[in-house]
Amino acid sequence: MTTPLFPLPGLRVLLADAGQRRSPVIRLELIRLRCQLVDVIDLVAEPDALPAALERLTPELLLIDCDQPSPALLNQLADALQRQPRPVLLVAEQMSPEQMRAALAAGVSTLQLAGLQPQRLGALLQLALARFEHDQSLQRDLRQTQTQLAERKLVERARGILMREQGLDEEAAFQRLRQIAMDSGQTLAAVATRLIEADQLLRPR
Structure with missing residues (x-):
């Protein structure tokens, strides 16, 4: 049984x-x-x-x-x-x-x-x-998928900022984000969020 x-x-x-x-x-x-x-x-x-x-x-x-x-x-x-x-x-x-x-x-x-x-x-x-x-x-699967999609968008946006500000190509910008995340013990999404927030603060209005 x-x-x-x-x-x-x-x-x-x-x-x-x-x-x-x-x-x-x-x-x-x-x-x-x-x-x-x-x-x-x-x-x-x-x-x-x-x-x-x-x-x-x-x-x-x-x-x-x-x-x-x-x-x-x-x-x-x-x-x-x-x-x-x-x-x-x-x-x-x-x-x-x-x-x-x-x-x-x-x-x-x-x-x-x-x-x-x-x-x-x-x-x-x-x-x-x-x-x-x-x-x-x-x-749970839906929330996880939505979270992953949102995080991916943040990383793409942060990569674009690095490409614009530091003249990096896509791969180099991504590796730069990845290295910062590893060095600081944070996730890619957390590093991307901080970079986006800093860019918004420093950008001329």
Whole structure:
């Protein structure tokens, strides 16, 4: 038997009940899975309780059980996940394609339509965790690519300054930047930034 990539025992789960009243059944299944149910919030009685509960309880996964998610709920969710991303499993009885797109845009990891079969909860939690990790990996790769592109532009700009001010060709200017970075123990981007800032200060206005 293979070990799950995302083990469920001890997983801190917050359940947001938006009127389906399945929390006792979900609670029992979470106990069977050895997850930790940190709280159950009633979004019918307290429709604005979700952001504060997420901040106070810091669950590792949010499970929302509803008939269909309201725009207000999705807006709250998007704001909360912007501050602190986490996996979200949304169980809904019905959703239009527009609502599905809005839920995914808000940060929902996994959608389960037409109710919840308790015996499938473990698989759905695993799926939500896996999709969240995948999305976070893509975001990290995107940020790294954007950072590398920005740094490359800085180096190109600094190289142009050296070519203009010291009469160097492209390769010699790059090697000069590289040598300064090595001698000072800084990155190429840091040296390039300092050179650009100095050039802006010294350039006649």
